[in-house]
Amino acid sequence: MNTGQDLYKKAKTLIPGGTMLLSKRPEMFLPEKWPSYYSKASGCYVWDLDGNKYTDVSIMGIGTNILGYGNKEVDEAVAEVVRKGNMSTFNCPEEVYLAEELIHMNPWADMVRFARSGGEANAIAVRIARAASGKDKVAVCGYHGWHDWYLSTNLGNEEGLSRHLLPGLDPAGVPQNLKGTVLPFLYNDFEELENLVKEHNIGVIKMEVQRNMPPKEGYLAQVRKLATDHNIVLIFDECTSGFRETYGPIFKKYGVEPDMTVLGKTIANGYALTAVVGRREVMEAAQRTFISSTFWTERIGPAAALKTLEVMRDLEPWNYITEMGAYVTQNWQRLAETHRLKIDTFGIPSLAGFAFQSGEALKYKTFITQEMLKKGYLASTLLYSSMAHSKEIIDGYLSELDGLFNTIHQCESGELAIDSLLEGPVCHGGFKRLN
Known part of the structure; x- marks a missing residue:
């Protein structure tokens, strides 16, 4: 051993x-x-x-x-932040500069909220989207973390998330009254999603843009139109796929824009930083609900992300x-x-x-x-x-x-x-x- x-x-x-x-x-x-x-x-x-x-x-x-x-450049940027102080009563200016860069990267968007892990960023996105839509039900496709909103998919439906990367997830500890609030659909199956929208009062569509297979021709455009026609907030989760094939979200390849996107993992090359990026009319709903955390204000994450994005722009x-x-x-x-x-x-x-x-x-x-x-x-x-x-x-x-x-x-x-x-x-x- x-x-x-x-x-x-x-x-x-x-x-x-x-x-x-x-x-x-x-x-x-x-x-x-x-x-x-x-x-x-x-x-x-x-x-x-x-x-x-x-x-x-x-x-x-x-x-x-x-x-x-x-990576030497990213690590040196982080070391400089550590030397100068990672936390204080004031806010770090890097979060503003980073928000500017993410909006520049996503010209369809207007506002950004930051977190430090993918699961919490997805939970933030869903909370904001529900507040903006005024509706509870979420149609979901793909993997989006560990929070109650997501695991509630398996309440009364043990196979709900088995088709979404991780079989065997028991929703123990998730309140039973969340049953039926999150409804799964299979990737590239537009008819299944369309039927969910017809049969339920869906307020949010939350999905990964691409993971194990590419989207069928026109699939993402169909999803976008469905969301628009029914006043549904469309969230593209790019925690995994972001920066893998473009500077930013992979949906750039397909010419389809969401109302919100979630970026993480690669954005700070191993340092903790995730972002929720979205349209102003959706993101401002964050001010009508309580979303706040002490360590979302630390300085290392935004500083690492700024330097990582700078290196990425150079190296592609x-x-x-x-x-x-x-x-x-x-x-x-x-x-x-x-x-x-x-x-x-x-x-x-x-x-x-x-x-x-x-x-x-x-x-x-x-x-x-x-x-x-x-x-x-x-x-x-x-x-x-x-x-x-x-x-x-x-x-x-x-x-x-x-x-x-x-x-x-x-x-x-x-x-x-x-x-x-x-x-x-x-x-x-x-x-x-x-x-």
């Missing part, structure tokens, strides 16, 4: 769920073997508590670091990470064909993933993580590209993956048994309560 796993055993006795983020639980990668904690990170490299160095070809801080870990990283993500996806497909395996690939190129078409898919995923860890890689079946992922690094990763795909082919053909190759439990595929 490594130092990190030893510490994680202690963590599970002190912290419900073991970690603050489900996606970082060791059980999501390699139960009982994952190093769990880091001592430092730089570029696309991470060191564990025992000093072992790994190349991160996995989720790169859950997609927060497209400039790489520890979305071009490189899209190219590299497409390269990885093509090579996953090549390896699968070479070794006579069937896989599905998904995601926008810079947030790419694959899944084996097999009843043993989770075991194969665990096996890849197990073996790649021995070779010095943090890997699963996802790769969130960053500027730190050189072609040489990616080619080295793919070379190591080649042999593992061959072994998996032998398991699929019956020459080997995957159970005999696994050195511990199988990774989790969704939310599970920990013992």
Whole structure:
């Protein structure tokens, strides 16, 4: 057992769920073997508590670091803020400058509110939208965090969110009187959304613009028109997709504008900052409800975001990470064909993933993580590209993956048994309560 796993055993006795983020639980990668904690990170490299160095070809801080870990320019801007003072009785001017830049980036919008995490930013957006529309019901598509408004989708409908990335979410602790206030619809299924609007008094449509697949031709325009025709506030959640293919939200590609959008993750390259951007007539409803938090006024987040956006404007990283993500996806497909395996690939190129078409898919995923860890890689079946992922690094990763795909082919053909190759439990595929 490594130092990190030893510490994680202690963590599970002190912290419900073991970690603050489900996606970082060791059980999501390699139960009982994952190093769990880091001592430092730089570029696309991470060191564990025992000093072992790994190349991160996995989720790169859950997609927060497209400039790489520890970007010098961003970190220096943050260090300067720390030296001068991160918090005071006054407000930090950076939040005004950042709001100006986000409105310049989104000329359809007029006003901005800031938070520090994606879940709370989405909750802020829904609260404002409900206040603006005067209606409670929300039609929802995609993943939008952990707050009551979102988990209420599963009240009396356990499958409500199972089609939205995370199966197994129990709405325990969510008030039962929220039942029926949030209604799910499938992405690219306009008829399902249209029927929700016809049958319910929908005040808000909240959706991710793009995650595992692109929108069908005209789909987003149909959603926009539906919202406009029925006086519904349309929110595009770009916490994950923002800055991945454009300077700002990915909906720029499609020529469709929402009433509000939520930006996060990459906006400050790993520092905590999220933003709700919207039209004045919607955003001003925030003054009719109470939305306020002490640590939304700290200085590090806005300062980091301002510098990150400056670096982005110079480097245009979305071009490189899209190219590299497409390269990885093509090579996953090549390896699968070479070794006579069937896989599905998904995601926008810079947030790419694959899944084996097999009843043993989770075991194969665990096996890849197990073996790649021995070779010095943090890997699963996802790769969130960053500027730190050189072609040489990616080619080295793919070379190591080649042999593992061959072994998996032998398991699929019956020459080997995957159970005999696994050195511990199988990774989790969704939310599970920990013992």
